[in-house]
Amino acid sequence: MKIAHISKKLSILLMVAGAKGAVGSTVGAAVAAINKDPDAILSCLTTCRRFSSFLSSPEMQMVGWDTNVKSLGAAMEENGVLPDSLRKEHMEGIEKIIIRKPPSSMSDPKNQIKKLKEDMAEFGKAYPESYPVFINLLPAVGRIGRKNLNDLFQANSKTAKFFPDLLYAIAAVESGIPVINFTPNKIEAPAFLLATQREHVPIAGRDGKTGQTYLKVVLASALKERQFHVSGWYSLNLLGNADGKNLMDPEKASGKLANKTAVLDEILGTSGQKKSVRPFHKVHIDYYPPRGDAKEAWDVIDFSGLFGLPMSIRINLLGRDSILAAPLVLDLARWMVVLKAAGFSGPVPQLGFYFKMPVGKNPPLTFQEQAAALDRLEKDCMKRLMLKGK
Numbered sequence: 001m002k003i004a005h006i007s008k009k010l011s012i013l014l015m016v017a018g019a020k021g022a023v024g025s026t027v028g029a030a031v032a033a034i035n036k037d038p039d040a041i042l043s044c045l046t047t048c049r050r051f052s053s054f055l056s057s058p059e060m061q062m063v064g065w066d067t068n069v070k071s072l073g074a075a076m077e078e079n080g081v082l083p084d085s086l087r088k089e090h091m092e093g094i095e096k097i098i099i100r101k102p103p104s105s106m107s108d109p110k111n112q113i114k115k116l117k118e119d120m121a122e123f124g125k126a127y128p129e130s131y132p133v134f135i136n137l138l139p140a141v142g143r144i145g146r147k148n149l150n151d152l153f154q155a156n157s158k159t160a161k162f163f164p165d166l167l168y169a170i171a172a173v174e175s176g177i178p179v180i181n182f183t184p185n186k187i188e189a190p191a192f193l194l195a196t197q198r199e200h201v202p203i204a205g206r207d208g209k210t211g212q213t214y215l216k217v218v219l220a221s222a223l224k225e226r227q228f229h230v231s232g233w234y235s236l237n238l239l240g241n242a243d244g245k246n247l248m249d250p251e252k253a254s255g256k257l258a259n260k261t262a263v264l265d266e267i268l269g270t271s272g273q274k275k276s277v278r279p280f281h282k283v284h285i286d287y288y289p290p291r292g293d294a295k296e297a298w299d300v301i302d303f304s305g306l307f308g309l310p311m312s313i314r315i316n317l318l319g320r321d322s323i324l325a326a327p328l329v330l331d332l333a334r335w336m337v338v339l340k341a342a343g344f345s346g347p348v349p350q351l352g353f354y355f356k357m358p359v360g361k362n363p364p365l366t367f368q369e370q371a372a373a374l375d376r377l378e379k380d381c382m383k384r385l386m387l388k389g390k
């Protein structure tokens with residue numbers, strides 16, 4: 001059977017909001033590197049063995065927006081994620097990345113959407129052989145009420161001034177471009193979700209699951225499978241980058257903390273139980289500048305086994321925030337291109353593996369379910385693409 005080849009186009013075009021931030025600029029370096037030495041980057045992707053018959057070329061390009069007026073190279077140096085030698089090695093590719101100033105947040109939201117759509121069309125023209133994917137890497141803003149979100153979708157709300165995320169996402173959807181929301185910011189206004197269906201655009205989000213929460217899902221799933229009873233889980237994050245500083249504002253941290261906290265009850269199946277019998281779960285984020293992007297996470301897990309006798313685990317993760325996040329952004333971009341070609345639209349909860357708070361109905365919850373959901377999703381995409389190629 002013939003396969004609908006989406007590989008006729010040569011590369012994936014990442015359109016990134018927040019392109020000069022710690023994650024965005026690391027994605028930029030990875031894009032420069034994948035075009036130079038594909039295997040070095042591909043081997044770090046969870047999708048490295050997926051869709052090879054469709055995405056025959058690993059090539060990627062990146063464009064984007066940022067309010068920071070410094071060059072991408074200078075922003076990268078300031079973010080301090082990559083050592084100088086690595087940054088310099090990929091500078092030629094990094095300098096090719098076009099990053100625009102976003103429309104003024106003071107202008108009418110409808111005009112902002114119009115301007116962003118114009119930018120997207122121009123970026124597309126600059127890379128006509130590419131599949132565009134929009135990626136939201138803007139700073140965390142805290143929880144936005146449902147009413148505000150709906151008003152914002154109508155592009156007539158003052159909220160747009162400090163919550164540009166939805167304006168970018170609307171511009172992408174109206175341009176037929178799939179959306180990845182890697183931030184903890186909620187953009188799923190009901191009217192927006194309807195628009196993604198109408199425009200046949202898949203969306204994935206919310207809040208990339210990169211380090212501590214990824215390990216929490218794996219370990220909580222394993223403890224559950226073994227019939228251990230978790231009584232408490234204390235998680236501390238020490239973070240010294242701009243995201244960490246931003247999250248010191250309790251309002252801005254509220255969305256992220258809610259996403260990080262909800263995970264445990266969902267996996268253990270204790271969400272509906274009384275607070276007094278649910279595991280005591282506390283997640284704390286602390287800004288600690290000396291570490292920069294090299295974050296540290298501590299977990300204390302209290303659980304019991306036979307006769308209810310107590311046991312305990314300690315985890316100390318010495319991670320790197322953006323080094324953990326960037327490959328997942330590339331993975332998600334590859335998924336979105338395949339999903340769009342296969343005819344998916346609206347939220348894709350099957351991508352729950354990648355997010356703390358997967359959007360869409362009935363996302364897989366445990367690690368085993370999330371990994372199995374990816375395999376099934378790939379098979380489903382292949383089947384749909386084969387039928388299209390008939």
Ligand SMILES: NC(=O)c1ccc[n+]([C@@H]2O[C@H](COP(=O)([O-])OP(=O)(O)OC[C@H]3O[C@@H](n4cnc5c(N)ncnc54)[C@H](O)[C@@H]3O)[C@@H](O)[C@H]2O)c1
Binds near residue numbers: 164325
């Ligand atoms: N690093 C991780 O492991 C991880 C995990 C999950 C979620 N996230 C989320 O990803 C997002 C990005 O993280 P980061 O560490 O790169 O943050 P960052 O603060 O380093 O980067 C944000 C960038 O957005 C830019 N920006 C601000 N307003 C803008 C606008 N209106 N238009 C365009 N650009 C604008 C800033 O100038 C900055 O360069 C955050 O929301 C973070 O919470 C990160």
